[in-house]
Amino acid sequence: MRFDGRVVIVTGAGAGMGRSHAKLLAALGARVVVNDIRNAGAVVTEIEATGGIAVADGHDISTDSGSEGLVTAAVERFGQVDALINNAGIAVHCAFADTTYDLFDQTMRVNTYGPFFATKYAWPYLRSSGTGRVVMVASKAAVMGGAHDLVHYGASKGALLAMTRQLAFEGAAEGVAVNAVLPTALTGMAGDGGDDLDQAVRTHALAPHMAERLGVDLADxxxxxxxxxxxxxxxxxxxxxxxxxxxxxxxxxMAGEASRLTFALGTGFSDPELIVDVVRDHFEVITSMDSHTLMPSIAVR
Ligand SMILES: NC(=O)c1ccc[n+]([C@@H]2O[C@H](COP(=O)([O-])OP(=O)(O)OC[C@H]3O[C@@H](n4cnc5c(N)ncnc54)[C@H](O)[C@@H]3O)[C@@H](O)[C@H]2O)c1
Known part of the structure; x- marks a missing residue:
């Protein structure tokens, strides 16, 4: 598969998964805008060393002007935008009781406002591409639970799932498809938030599972x-x-597994005269998912 002729923006591509996305797409022929507030130049050097085409961009996507600057730089350099990967993110572990307004706000700014701003500025170019693509990098923390001390982070990623669905309806007629990925990988973020990958591998609960699935020695x-x-x-x-x-x-x-996650609406119980006692008496059938309708698909042109 090739991506020749396509221009792809990857936010947060200075490290972790974003770096990997940028390198893969460049290797497959895309011209890539490597955005990150740190290390973007080093990733471009890596890409160029293997014959790929990329440009570094250091804008902070969490601000309106930063995202506007990113898209402007992409268009100035490559003339178009065909795909945007909203990958930049932060995850600061903090118990809900200790979560301050500032932490909640900072998390929402990078993880939710950033993708909103970047997608907003890229939208006209994605529409004129005719086959525009947006990937929202969300998280299982939005829906699956089990991630400790990340209520604020889960909320910021849940908003991306909602944005994905709504944008998918808006973009469909113009060939713009918007999907979300809920990844798991051993990156700095998966460890203590720094760049120590040894630490991430040592401490991540799923590291042994991933090592086995990927056939890699856990010590490596x-x-x-x-x-x-x-x-x-x-x-x-x-x-x-x-x-x-x-x-x-x-x-x-995750670890070579790829699968679809969806929502389902149970058939439940219906009574035009619904009163609280009837809800109580039929709660088993209301909560049952034995009969259900899956979230509808949205065809893209
Ligand atoms: N690692 C996992 O298992 C996991 C799980 C679920 C979701 N995610 C999501 O995947 C994405 C990539 O995470 P990762 O694990 O590769 O982490 P990472 O920390 O290695 O990479 C994130 C990158 O985003 C950059 N960044 C942060 N704020 C930015 C900003 N305002 N503007 C531009 N760049 C910014 C950082 O500098 C960093 O290089 C994130 O959105 C993260 O929330 C990761």
């Missing part, structure tokens, strides 16, 4: 981290391809 932290991100990139890259038919869908990507 650098290789395990690299493999765990590259298999996520395979899913993200396909969602950026013009031939990918998905729109408004959510995908799990």
């Amino acid at each position: 932290a650098a290789r395990l981290a690299e493999r765990s991100t590259s298999v996520v990139s395979a899913v993200v890259a396909w969602l950026c391809h013009p031939a990918c038919p998905s729109n408004g869908e959510f995908f799990n990507a």
Whole structure:
């Protein structure tokens, strides 16, 4: 599969999964805008060393002007934008009781406002591309629970799932498809938030599972981290391809597993005279999912 002729913006591509997405897409022929507030130049150097085409961009996507600057730089350099991967994110672990307004606000700014701003500025170019693609990098923390001390983070990523669905309806007629990925990989964020991949591999509860699935020695932290991100990139890259038919869908990507996550509406119980006692008496059938309708698909032109 090739991406020749396509221009792809990857936010937060100076490290972790974003770096991996940028490198894969450049290797497959895309011209890539490597955005990050740190390390973007080093990733471009890596891409160029293997014959790829990329440009570094240091804008902070969490501000309106930063995202506008990113898209302007992309268009000035490459003349178009065909795909946007909203990958930049932060995750600061903090118990809910200790979560301050400032932490909640900072998390929402990077993880939710950033994708809103970047997508807003890229939208006219994605529409004129005819096969525009947006990938929202969300998280299982939005819906699956189980991530400790990340209520604020889960909320910021849940908003991306809602944005994915709504944008998918808006973009469909103009060929713009918007999907979300809920990844798991061994990156700095998966550890203590720094760049210590050994630490991430040592402490991540799923590291042994990932090592086994990927056939990599758990002691080889650098290789395990690299493999765990590259298999996520395979899913993200396909969602950026013009031939990918998905729109408004959510995908799990972890250790080589790729699967769709969806919502279902139970058939439940219905009574035009519904009163609280009737709700209580029929609660079993109301909560049952034995009969249900899946979230509808959204066809892209
Ligand atoms: N690692 C996981 O298992 C996991 C799980 C679920 C979701 N995610 C999501 O995947 C994405 C990539 O995370 P990662 O694990 O590769 O983490 P990472 O920390 O290695 O990479 C994130 C990058 O985003 C950059 N960034 C942060 N704020 C920015 C801003 N305002 N503007 C531009 N760049 C900014 C950082 O500098 C960093 O290089 C994030 O959105 C994260 O929330 C990761």
